[in-house]
Amino acid sequence: MKKWLMVIAAVAISAGAFAADGWMTDFEKAKELAKEQKRHILIDFSGSDWCGWCIKLDKEVFSKQAFKDYAKDNLVLVLADFPRDKSKQSSALQKQNEELSKKFGVRGFPTVFILGPDGETVAKTGYQAGGPEAYVTHVKKLIADVKPEK
Template sequence: MKKTLILFFLLVGFHAVQAQENELTWHTNFEKAMQLSLKEKKPLMLFFTGSDWCGWCIRLQKEVFHKSEFAAWAKDKVILVELDFPRKKQLEPSMQQQNYGLQNALQVRGYPTIWFVTAEKKDDGKINLSQLGSTGYVAGGPEAWLTGANQILANFKKG
């Protein structure tokens, strides 16, 4: 009985650790994400989504973003930012303003759109975004999506 309990707790502990390793932080505050990007010398991955209505966005999350291969890649390569445009829930006005401002700056016309950018804050407080490239939904799961993302990030130079 003792051995069974010990084995049970070991398995539960292993799954909890594994779940934590695969859990990603998706930032919603661009300013904070930008500061982290500069500190860690990683580009930003901006995910423009309609989380509660966009079928392709939901599919991209299920097929790629919720997979362990993506989690391992993202932790090493990028700072994740979700810029949501929901229809059923209301975002705070400051969040809406931020998201629409970035959508306009990057000329996002459809969802999902993922932009890889670097950000620099100028002395006058303005933010300069350098576009590395963009993508969207790619069929084929994490491997296919990550191949394209790695091609975009190939020219990124850590400052």
Template structure:
């Protein structure tokens, strides 16, 4: 009987975790298409995923929480722009990320930009709604700041 209960709890726990999984786009062109279709701004997460302690902390304390997952699914298109030291990346992704780092003037990690996109004569223009980084206080504090930026939309 105990084995059955443990198995049931494991299955429901796995389903619950899968429901909270978020999709982070790494190709900004695809993210722009989704943003246009859904009329949601993009959340661009500039990170050094395999070396930046504050990036890892932001992920653990906010970006991988159920509260953030629920909020993100309703409000934004998630884009991860990674600048790893040890992880392999394609040259296309490296070039894209370097270009976006310049466009947004990224000087440190983690930096999270909220932006909408317009196209004029085939040229993509990002309209920044604001940016933040790591904030103490977990998802409640971080989402409070994020919601302030989204009100500008």
């Protein structure tokens, strides 16, 4: 099973589905992976090269090992980035991110959504003070607060 996942990851990386540090950029591939692995999706709507709070969230939480360790085993990470310098983004990626922004009603940055493995919205959040451990606790609570339908 691990070999199979490594092959999928290698193909996805070569196809440009991943950004840095395990963050995916292809939302459809992320949904497929989340469904397959039965993991929640965390989408970070960011202005990575101009938004102060986005940079702070990345520096204080997403780039820290405590968050990475939790995410590696529990989440599929998606970066929907809206940088000023779009030279490193394909037009298809820019279009996808605009469509996602409209679909989720993003009105500011950073905006973070947690989706279930089925792709349905579980929670909306953003920057939270306290570092990676506090953020992981926050995400776990958002996921735990979702009541399964009967």
